[in-house]
Amino acid sequence: MLITCPYCGPRDVIEFTYQGDGNRERPDPASQNFEAWNAYVYDRLNPAGDHNEIWQHSGGCRTHLRVVRNTLTHEISSVAFMRGDHGRGDHGSAARRKAEDKS
Amino acid sequence: MVERQSPLEPEFHVGSHGNFEHGVEIILTETRPGSIVQLAAWPGEEKRLIAAIRTVTGLALPDGAGGGLSDGVKSVFGFAPGKFTVADEAEGLAAAFAKVVTPAIGTVTDLSHGRTAVRIAGPKAEWVLAKFFAIDFSLPAFPVGAGRSTTHHDVFAQIQRTSADQFDIYVFRSFARSFWKALCHASEEVGYEVQ
Ligand SMILES: [Zn+2]
Numbered sequence: 001m002l003i004t005c006p007y008c009g010p011r012d013v014i015e016f017t018y019q020g021d022g023n024r025e026r027p028d029p030a031s032q033n034f035e036a037w038n039a040y041v042y043d044r045l046n047p048a049g050d051h052n053e054i055w056q057h058s059g060g061c062r063t064h065l066r067v068v069r070n071t072l073t074h075e076i077s078s079v080a081f082m083r084g085d086h087g088r089g090d091h092g093s094a095a096r097r098k099a100e101d102k103s
Numbered sequence: 104m105v106e107r108q109s110p111l112e113p114e115f116h117v118g119s120h121g122n123f124e125h126g127v128e129i130i131l132t133e134t135r136p137g138s139i140v141q142l143a144a145w146p147g148e149e150k151r152l153i154a155a156i157r158t159v160t161g162l163a164l165p166d167g168a169g170g171g172l173s174d175g176v177k178s179v180f181g182f183a184p185g186k187f188t189v190a191d192e193a194e195g196l197a198a199a200f201a202k203v204v205t206p207a208i209g210t211v212t213d214l215s216h217g218r219t220a221v222r223i224a225g226p227k228a229e230w231v232l233a234k235f236f237a238i239d240f241s242l243p244a245f246p247v248g249a250g251r252s253t254t255h256h257d258v259f260a261q262i263q264r265t266s267a268d269q270f271d272i273y274v275f276r277s278f279a280r281s282f283w284k285a286l287c288h289a290s291e292e293v294g295y296e297v298q
Protein backbone atom coordinates (compact mmCIF):
# COMPACT_ATOMS: atom_id res chain seq x y z
CA MET A 1 0.00 0.00 0.00
CA LEU A 2 1.31 3.45 -0.93
CA ILE A 3 0.31 6.69 0.76
CA THR A 4 1.09 9.86 -1.16
CA CYS A 5 2.34 12.29 1.47
CA PRO A 6 1.55 15.88 0.44
CA TYR A 7 5.15 16.80 1.28
CA CYS A 8 7.21 13.69 0.45
CA GLY A 9 5.25 12.10 -2.40
CA PRO A 10 4.31 8.42 -2.69
CA ARG A 11 5.82 6.30 0.08
CA ASP A 12 5.43 2.73 1.28
CA VAL A 13 2.99 2.23 4.13
CA ILE A 14 5.89 0.98 6.28
CA GLU A 15 6.96 4.63 6.71
CA PHE A 16 3.60 5.57 8.26
CA THR A 17 2.02 5.02 11.67
CA TYR A 18 -1.74 4.68 12.03
CA GLN A 19 -3.03 7.19 14.56
CA GLY A 20 -6.59 6.00 14.69
CA ASP A 21 -10.08 6.59 13.41
CA GLY A 22 -10.43 10.09 12.04
CA ASN A 23 -14.15 10.30 12.74
CA ARG A 24 -13.77 10.71 16.48
CA GLU A 25 -14.51 14.06 18.03
CA ARG A 26 -12.70 14.60 21.29
CA PRO A 27 -14.79 16.31 23.99
CA ASP A 28 -13.37 19.31 25.79
CA PRO A 29 -10.89 17.90 28.36
CA ALA A 30 -12.93 19.55 31.13
CA SER A 31 -16.17 17.99 29.90
CA GLN A 32 -18.17 15.83 32.32
CA ASN A 33 -20.36 14.55 29.51
CA PHE A 34 -19.78 10.81 29.93
CA GLU A 35 -21.82 9.90 26.87
CA ALA A 36 -19.58 12.08 24.74
CA TRP A 37 -16.47 10.54 26.28
CA ASN A 38 -17.88 7.04 25.81
CA ALA A 39 -18.58 7.81 22.16
CA TYR A 40 -15.06 9.20 21.72
CA VAL A 41 -13.41 6.13 23.20
CA TYR A 42 -15.64 3.32 21.92
CA ASP A 43 -18.00 4.30 19.11
CA ARG A 44 -16.70 3.58 15.62
CA LEU A 45 -18.47 3.83 12.26
CA ASN A 46 -16.62 0.76 10.95
CA PRO A 47 -17.63 1.32 7.33
CA ALA A 48 -17.17 -1.18 4.51
CA GLY A 49 -15.85 1.46 2.14
CA ASP A 50 -14.29 4.90 2.50
CA HIS A 51 -12.95 5.53 5.99
CA ASN A 52 -11.50 8.71 7.48
CA GLU A 53 -8.19 7.95 9.16
CA ILE A 54 -5.31 9.74 10.84
CA TRP A 55 -1.82 8.67 9.84
CA GLN A 56 1.57 10.08 10.75
CA HIS A 57 4.43 10.02 8.27
CA SER A 58 6.63 8.92 11.16
CA GLY A 59 9.40 7.58 8.92
CA GLY A 60 9.51 10.69 6.76
CA CYS A 61 8.49 14.30 7.31
CA ARG A 62 6.66 13.33 10.53
CA THR A 63 3.54 15.37 9.75
CA HIS A 64 0.09 14.11 10.69
CA LEU A 65 -2.18 13.40 7.76
CA ARG A 66 -5.86 12.91 7.21
CA VAL A 67 -6.33 10.02 4.87
CA VAL A 68 -9.47 8.58 3.27
CA ARG A 69 -8.86 4.85 2.76
CA ASN A 70 -11.29 2.32 1.36
CA THR A 71 -11.46 -0.54 3.84
CA LEU A 72 -12.46 -3.00 1.09
CA THR A 73 -9.87 -2.14 -1.56
CA HIS A 74 -7.19 -0.15 0.37
CA GLU A 75 -7.57 2.51 -2.29
CA ILE A 76 -6.58 5.89 -0.90
CA SER A 77 -8.74 8.64 -2.35
CA SER A 78 -7.35 11.63 -0.46
CA VAL A 79 -4.42 12.68 1.72
CA ALA A 80 -4.04 16.09 3.33
CA PHE A 81 -2.15 17.70 6.20
CA MET A 82 -4.06 17.50 9.50
CA ARG A 83 -3.00 21.04 10.16
CA GLY A 84 -4.83 23.34 7.83
CA ASP A 85 -3.87 26.94 7.28
CA HIS A 86 -4.86 27.85 10.81
CA GLY A 87 -3.34 24.99 12.70
CA ARG A 88 -6.40 22.82 13.19
CA GLY A 89 -7.87 20.12 11.00
CA ASP A 90 -11.64 19.67 10.68
CA HIS A 91 -11.21 16.01 9.84
CA GLY A 92 -13.18 14.33 12.61
CA SER A 93 -16.14 16.61 13.06
CA ALA A 94 -16.88 17.15 9.36
CA ALA A 95 -16.74 13.43 8.58
CA ARG A 96 -18.95 12.55 11.52
CA ARG A 97 -21.53 15.16 10.60
CA LYS A 98 -21.64 13.73 7.09
CA ALA A 99 -22.13 10.20 8.42
CA GLU A 100 -24.87 11.33 10.79
CA ASP A 101 -26.67 13.18 8.01
CA LYS A 102 -26.89 9.95 6.06
CA SER A 103 -28.34 7.90 8.93
CA MET B 104 37.06 22.57 20.92
CA VAL B 105 37.99 18.93 21.53
CA GLU B 106 38.47 16.60 18.58
CA ARG B 107 35.21 14.82 17.84
CA GLN B 108 35.53 11.04 17.59
CA SER B 109 33.82 9.24 14.75
CA PRO B 110 31.34 6.51 15.70
CA LEU B 111 32.39 4.72 12.48
CA GLU B 112 36.01 4.32 13.54
CA PRO B 113 36.07 0.58 14.41
CA GLU B 114 34.45 -0.22 11.04
CA PHE B 115 36.10 2.49 8.95
CA HIS B 116 38.71 0.75 6.78
CA VAL B 117 40.36 2.98 4.18
CA GLY B 118 41.05 1.22 0.88
CA SER B 119 39.30 -0.85 -1.78
CA HIS B 120 36.92 -3.62 -0.81
CA GLY B 121 34.55 -6.17 -2.25
CA ASN B 122 34.38 -7.02 -5.91
CA PHE B 123 36.65 -4.24 -7.23
CA GLU B 124 38.70 -6.25 -9.74
CA HIS B 125 36.74 -4.64 -12.58
CA GLY B 126 36.93 -1.18 -11.04
CA VAL B 127 35.60 0.69 -8.03
CA GLU B 128 32.02 1.89 -8.60
CA ILE B 129 31.28 3.30 -5.13
CA ILE B 130 33.24 5.73 -2.96
CA LEU B 131 32.24 5.89 0.71
CA THR B 132 33.39 8.70 3.00
CA GLU B 133 32.38 10.36 6.22
CA THR B 134 32.00 14.09 5.58
CA ARG B 135 32.32 15.07 9.27
CA PRO B 136 30.67 18.50 9.09
CA GLY B 137 31.61 20.83 11.94
CA SER B 138 27.95 21.86 12.29
CA ILE B 139 24.63 20.15 11.67
CA VAL B 140 21.61 22.24 12.59
CA GLN B 141 17.88 21.65 12.33
CA LEU B 142 15.63 24.68 11.86
CA ALA B 143 11.86 24.78 12.21
CA ALA B 144 9.54 27.70 11.44
CA TRP B 145 6.29 28.34 13.27
CA PRO B 146 3.32 28.20 10.89
CA GLY B 147 3.36 31.30 8.69
CA GLU B 148 7.01 32.12 9.48
CA GLU B 149 8.54 29.93 6.75
CA LYS B 150 9.58 32.85 4.52
CA ARG B 151 11.33 34.64 7.38
CA LEU B 152 13.20 31.45 8.26
CA ILE B 153 14.27 30.96 4.64
CA ALA B 154 15.51 34.57 4.64
CA ALA B 155 17.47 33.83 7.83
CA ILE B 156 19.08 30.81 6.15
CA ARG B 157 20.19 33.08 3.32
CA THR B 158 21.56 35.64 5.77
CA VAL B 159 23.64 33.08 7.67
CA THR B 160 24.75 30.74 4.86
CA GLY B 161 24.39 32.79 1.68
CA LEU B 162 22.31 29.93 0.25
CA ALA B 163 18.98 30.81 -1.39
CA LEU B 164 16.60 27.88 -0.94
CA PRO B 165 14.56 26.98 -4.01
CA ASP B 166 10.79 26.70 -3.67
CA GLY B 167 9.07 23.41 -3.13
CA ALA B 168 8.99 20.39 -0.86
CA GLY B 169 12.43 18.93 -0.22
CA GLY B 170 14.16 21.74 -2.10
CA GLY B 171 17.78 22.43 -1.27
CA LEU B 172 21.27 23.23 -2.45
CA SER B 173 24.92 22.91 -1.52
CA ASP B 174 27.97 25.03 -2.33
CA GLY B 175 30.35 22.24 -1.31
CA VAL B 176 31.01 23.81 2.09
CA LYS B 177 27.52 24.60 3.35
CA SER B 178 24.41 22.59 2.55
CA VAL B 179 20.72 23.12 3.21
CA PHE B 180 17.55 21.21 2.35
CA GLY B 181 13.93 20.97 3.45
CA PHE B 182 12.92 17.69 5.08
CA ALA B 183 9.39 18.54 6.30
CA PRO B 184 6.97 21.47 5.98
CA GLY B 185 8.78 24.53 7.38
CA LYS B 186 11.74 22.43 8.55
CA PHE B 187 15.29 22.43 7.25
CA THR B 188 18.62 20.73 7.84
CA VAL B 189 21.73 22.88 7.45
CA ALA B 190 25.29 21.58 7.54
CA ASP B 191 28.58 23.46 7.44
CA GLU B 192 32.21 22.32 7.38
CA ALA B 193 32.89 24.92 10.08
CA GLU B 194 31.69 24.82 13.66
CA GLY B 195 29.45 27.49 15.16
CA LEU B 196 26.44 27.35 12.83
CA ALA B 197 23.92 26.93 15.66
CA ALA B 198 25.23 30.03 17.44
CA ALA B 199 25.05 32.02 14.20
CA PHE B 200 21.43 30.96 13.63
CA ALA B 201 20.43 31.62 17.23
CA LYS B 202 21.21 35.31 16.63
CA VAL B 203 18.96 35.53 13.55
CA VAL B 204 16.16 33.02 14.15
CA THR B 205 14.26 34.82 16.90
CA PRO B 206 11.76 32.95 19.09
CA ALA B 207 8.99 34.54 17.01
CA ILE B 208 10.29 32.90 13.83
CA GLY B 209 11.06 29.37 14.97
CA THR B 210 13.55 27.06 16.61
CA VAL B 211 17.21 26.12 16.20
CA THR B 212 18.40 22.65 17.25
CA ASP B 213 22.11 21.86 17.23
CA LEU B 214 22.54 18.27 15.99
CA SER B 215 26.30 18.51 15.32
CA HIS B 216 26.96 15.71 17.81
CA GLY B 217 23.68 13.92 17.19
CA ARG B 218 24.01 13.00 13.52
CA THR B 219 26.67 11.35 11.42
CA ALA B 220 27.00 12.28 7.75
CA VAL B 221 27.98 9.54 5.30
CA ARG B 222 28.68 10.27 1.65
CA ILE B 223 28.11 7.71 -1.08
CA ALA B 224 29.38 8.59 -4.56
CA GLY B 225 30.02 6.88 -7.85
CA PRO B 226 28.20 5.48 -10.86
CA LYS B 227 26.42 2.84 -8.74
CA ALA B 228 25.39 5.16 -5.87
CA GLU B 229 21.75 5.31 -7.00
CA TRP B 230 21.72 1.56 -7.46
CA VAL B 231 23.11 0.78 -3.99
CA LEU B 232 20.79 3.25 -2.27
CA ALA B 233 17.80 1.78 -4.10
CA LYS B 234 18.50 -1.43 -2.17
CA PHE B 235 18.06 0.51 1.09
CA PHE B 236 15.30 3.01 0.57
CA ALA B 237 11.93 2.71 -1.18
CA ILE B 238 12.16 6.12 -2.85
CA ASP B 239 12.86 7.21 -6.41
CA PHE B 240 16.56 8.07 -6.78
CA SER B 241 16.40 8.95 -10.49
CA LEU B 242 17.69 12.43 -11.27
CA PRO B 243 14.37 13.90 -12.50
CA ALA B 244 12.55 12.70 -9.34
CA PHE B 245 15.39 13.57 -6.96
CA PRO B 246 17.27 16.57 -8.38
CA VAL B 247 20.70 17.78 -7.27
CA GLY B 248 20.46 19.72 -4.00
CA ALA B 249 17.12 18.22 -2.98
CA GLY B 250 16.56 16.42 0.33
CA ARG B 251 14.43 13.45 1.36
CA SER B 252 13.41 12.04 4.75
CA THR B 253 12.96 8.31 4.83
CA THR B 254 13.91 5.22 6.85
CA HIS B 255 15.99 2.08 6.52
CA HIS B 256 14.87 -0.69 8.90
CA ASP B 257 13.37 1.94 11.21
CA VAL B 258 16.59 3.96 11.17
CA PHE B 259 15.56 7.46 10.20
CA ALA B 260 17.68 8.99 7.43
CA GLN B 261 17.85 12.34 5.72
CA ILE B 262 19.37 12.21 2.27
CA GLN B 263 20.62 15.12 0.17
CA ARG B 264 21.72 14.66 -3.41
CA THR B 265 24.89 16.76 -3.68
CA SER B 266 25.70 15.87 -7.30
CA ALA B 267 24.32 13.64 -10.06
CA ASP B 268 26.04 10.57 -8.60
CA GLN B 269 26.62 11.65 -4.99
CA PHE B 270 24.40 11.56 -1.89
CA ASP B 271 24.99 12.73 1.69
CA ILE B 272 23.09 10.68 4.26
CA TYR B 273 22.46 11.98 7.77
CA VAL B 274 21.69 9.26 10.31
CA PHE B 275 21.44 9.17 14.10
CA ARG B 276 24.95 8.96 15.49
CA SER B 277 24.04 5.95 17.64
CA PHE B 278 22.90 4.02 14.55
CA ALA B 279 25.68 5.28 12.28
CA ARG B 280 28.09 2.39 12.69
CA SER B 281 25.49 -0.27 11.90
CA PHE B 282 24.22 1.79 8.98
CA TRP B 283 27.77 2.21 7.69
CA LYS B 284 28.41 -1.55 7.92
CA ALA B 285 25.21 -2.25 6.00
CA LEU B 286 26.20 0.30 3.35
CA CYS B 287 29.62 -1.36 2.99
CA HIS B 288 28.00 -4.79 2.61
CA ALA B 289 25.55 -3.45 0.03
CA SER B 290 28.45 -1.92 -1.96
CA GLU B 291 30.58 -5.09 -1.96
CA GLU B 292 29.17 -6.57 -5.14
CA VAL B 293 30.05 -3.50 -7.24
CA GLY B 294 33.39 -2.80 -5.55
CA TYR B 295 33.83 0.15 -3.20
CA GLU B 296 36.57 2.31 -1.83
CA VAL B 297 36.59 3.95 1.57
CA GLN B 298 38.39 7.29 1.58
ZN1 LIG C 1 5.90 13.05 4.50
